[in-house]
Amino acid sequence: MRSPLHERHVARGARTAVFGGWEMPLEYAGGGVLREHAAVREAVGVFDVSHLGKLVVQGDAAAVYVDSCLTNALDRLEPGQAQYTMACDDATGGVVDDLIVYLRADDDLLLVPNAANSAEVARRLRSGAPVGVEVVDRHTEDAVLAVQGPRCDEVLAAVGLPVGHPYMSFRSGSLDGGATATVCRTGYTGERGYELVLPAEAAPEVWDRLLAAGEEHGIRACGLGA
Structure with a gap:
């Protein structure tokens, strides 16, 4: 894909290179992994991480059901907060995948598993879902962009998206005159950053606008090698 x-x-x-069945950028010409890595440490980088899974679980008591399927305690969260957790096999206790859960409401959750395991996580959730709880796989319908590095707030603010919310929380926002996105204070780089979940058809416009807004802040497009 x-x-x-x-x-x-x-x-x-x-x-x-192929990541979980998706052909994704490893590095870009004119920079390479080292320069892209340095941009994230010193300025800001933007990654396409659309290969990550996106599962929406909705319905009465959806949060209670998801909580029963994962290892961490979702009842610690308020709407607008996220949690790192794991899905484990009931029979062996082995880890099926690690993922992040975003609690939008007690009846509406977004799960972001890894690309290679997304279909299996979806299958397991569907197999035990009670009546009234629906698991929707939006793996190809949504995109995810990660804006990471010490200048990330300036870049997102320049395009009209919300910034400054606490780590492992999220807000909804719209680019000035453009697409809507869920702006998550999450990421895997070790630097301050955000991940944007948005409709796939809006991704090219948002990518272009982030790179344009970040030019004065030293932004680089970064491959997954960085």
Whole structure:
């Protein structure tokens, strides 16, 4: 499978590799892993991580059901907060996947598992879902962009998206005159950052606007190698 940003990556001379069945950029021409890594540590980088899974679980007592399927305690969360957790096999106790759960409401949750395990997590959730709880796989319908690094707030604010909320929380927002996105204070780089979950068809516009807004802040498009 390919990201909705595949043509943007090709135009930037990306070297690609397969991650969980998705052809994704590893690094870009004119920079490479070291420069892209340095940008995230010193300024800001934007990653396409649309290969990550996106599962929506909705219905009465959806949060109670999801809580019964994962290892961490969802009752610690308020709406607008996220939690790192794991899905384990009931028979062996082995880890099926690690993932992040975003609690939008008690009847509406977003789960972001890893690309390679997303279908299996969805299958397991569907197999035990009670009547009235629906598991919707939006793996290809939504995209995820990660804006990471010490200048990330300036870039998102420049395009009209919310910034400054606490780590492991999220807000909804809209680009000035453009697409809507869920803006999550999450990421895997070790730097301050955000992950944007948005409709796949909006991803090219948002990618372009982030790069344009971040030019004065030293932004780089970053492959997964960074």
